[in-house]
Amino acid sequence: MNVYRKSLMVQLLLFIVFFIMGGYTILEFYFRATYPWIGYILLGFLVLVGVLGFYLYKRQDQSICIITEKEMMTMRYLLYGYFLVYVLEMILPSIIKTINQEVLAIVSGALLMVIAVVGTALQVKILKIK
Numbered sequence: 752m753n754v755y756r757k758s759l760m761v762q763l764l765l766f767i768v769f770f771i772m773g774g775y776t777i778l779e780f781y782f783r784a785t786y787p788w789i790g791y792i793l794l795g796f797l798v799l800v801g802v803l804g805f806y807l808y809k810r811q812d813q814s815i816c817i818i819t820e821k822e823m824m825t826m827r828y829l830l831y832g833y834f835l836v837y838v839l840e841m842i843l844p845s846i847i848k849t850i851n852q853e854v855l856a857i858v859s860g861a862l863l864m865v866i867a868v869v870g871t872a873l874q875v876k877i878l879k880i881k
Contacts (some may be wrong), residue, residue, distance in 0.1 A: 752823060756814040759878055762826070763803045766870035768800050769833055773863030776840065780856035804869045818877055836862045 774791050782789055840859035843850055 752816050752820065753815045754818050755812075756816050756878070757808055757810055757812050759816055759874060760807050762801060762822065763871065763874040763878065764804050766874055767866050768797065769868055770871065771796065772837075772869055773860045775860075776863060777856055777860035780853060794845075816877060821874035822873065824879060825873060826870065829866050829873070833863060833866045833870075837865070 772793070802848065836859055840855060840863075844852060845856060
């Protein structure tokens with residue numbers, strides 16, 4: 752399957768953001784009460800990444816990379832997994848009142864970061880080879 756290289760660069764940027772958001776999930780649990788402004792730092796970072804992603808996508812680069820069906824399905828499953836873990840991390844405390852918030856934040860943050868690292872490695876592999 753043919754994909755524009757600039758689209759793969761935006762996806763790489765997205766997986767890097769996913770890694771940072773996984774780390775933020777852990778940091779937020781420990782520092783939200785002490786530093787209530789920590790959310791604004793993440794928001795500022797996300798705006799900067801959004802502008803960078805828009806710039807990368809609007810570039811005139813028309814080079815094409817070939818991506819296999821296996822790589823496409825792997826990325827799809829990684830995105831589904833990220834979405835599932837992120838949503839579960841948000842709704843589990845309201846469903847299960849006795850859940851340990853600290854363990855939930857650490858486990859979900861670590862899973863989000865692992866998914867992001869695997870996605871980043873896959874994107875770098877595709878961009879290097881193709």
